[in-house]
Amino acid sequence: MRPMKAVDGITRERFECNVVPAYEPVVMRGLVGHWPLVAQGRAGLEACLQYLTGFDKGAVVDAVLAKPGPTRAFSYKPDLDGFNFMHDKRPYAALFEQLWRYSHFPEPPSLAAQSALVPEALPGLERANACPLLDADAAPRLWIGNRATVPAHFDDSHNIACVAAGRRRFTLLPPACAPLLYLGPPDYAPTPAPMSVVPDLHTADPVRFPLIAEALAQAIVAELEPGDAIYIPPLWFHQVESLAPHLNILMNYWWRPEAAPGRADDLHLASLRLAMLALRHLPDGEREGWRALFGHYVFGARGEGLMHIPEAQRHLFGEIDAAQDALMRRDIAGRLKP
Template identity: 50%
Template structure:
């Protein structure tokens, strides 16, 4: 498997606008949480304990016989983990106990809002590489694997404890990765039903094609990885305690209007178009290609002030269009 491209930490600002993933070694090497992790398990856990308040956070627990991967059951009717909400202190104590076992259950704190559960963290861990106001999130776990999935947002993920192995696939590999239903996934992100770390080629023969274009990198504390939207990624946490801080963001649709969520468009298009007759579906494909995907389409026949969403927008116009779209969707 080919390595993910790398760039020096000094190039972070330039990299975060590209549509290719990149590893940024040592980007956060000076962070206090990274330095605490270098001083052993107890110091690492003590750092997070002192930072956290009593706000409950989401956690998942999986049996080690499931290959330490949080995902679908083999019959695809459910998920192979339990969900819970606890204060971070309780989860840290559980991680410490599990670190004494040779093969403990897989435990992960997932996507905790740092501003709510660790309000002092950002002041000590500046993130000048991401857009102002971007909210960081915390992930803590023991040895566990997040299955292959993709996000609709730009993503900067910084390893702050333990080692994590990232396996990435370009968006073009999605048809070969056996994704589950959009509305029935282990998280809010569309998720593959295949295990890319231990592939079953009898059940999922197209994985051969996906793995042929996969790239991989192992990150140590202080290292970061940038992943553009739609790049599929699976993440393995390799040590008894692993930590990661990530930021998701999307550009504003117009200044002051905030971002829109392309995943919502995917859901609505799938609902509205998927069951149409093949001939009509092909016609909609042609219309979408013209209005949505052809970045060079010529709209000069429309006066600039009348182009609406085909032209430049301000915040007021975006809000009006969103209201119209909500009315079109209906009940």
């Protein structure tokens, strides 16, 4: 493992021109150190929860609860026939009260409310604590809990994650590490994101998971303090450990630019599952044939490789507008009907 690249004093121009195109994770020290939420987090658990309560309108949020253990991971059960945590919906008031009670336990259960859309759950918090690198229409999500681990997973969106209270350790691995991470099924995971079945990369059983050592050799690691933020590019695997014993708060922003004016950029995971479903039953030779065609049609044919087709006649090889996109989606949806 090696330390993650870190920068100070990042501006939006530098972020858009240098950080995002590089397709590598970067820690941005002190990016949101000016947030009132960060100041309240530094003041302590009770002050921070009281501050958040001022924005609470009583909406219910997703909460998870797991028994205390060595890894404190929200993960699969050991035999993968379910998940090792309870899930329910509750108002923030109940969650805050439980976090306060658990702060008096020497080894409390792991409790967290994850991925709550801030404008709906705590309206106004997003305006009082705005990300300086994004437009206001990039709605943040809030992650709040005590000490716990989210195993290695990937998202298909750009991600800026801002630590507002507590400390978090991020372990990131490039997409090419997928074969080394013992990934669970993409349609059966503890969260909506595809996830590794290994609860904690750093304590993985080398007999059961021998490839993890090879994966960790390619990993980059960073520990973030309140006010720090991290940029995670799409598809990079990340394990996230909330380290403070009683209160950790993260506000993150997922976004994807439009593929073209009026065209949503939203088909990635759907196309992955569809390809798995369509090709799974084929013999190995035919699967290799499809691998070659995907390499050409999806990833290869561009630039000089298309010079034999007039630009106006490139159709799906070329640029398409929102109307063409909608027409193709309807055609594909029709082909999927039984």
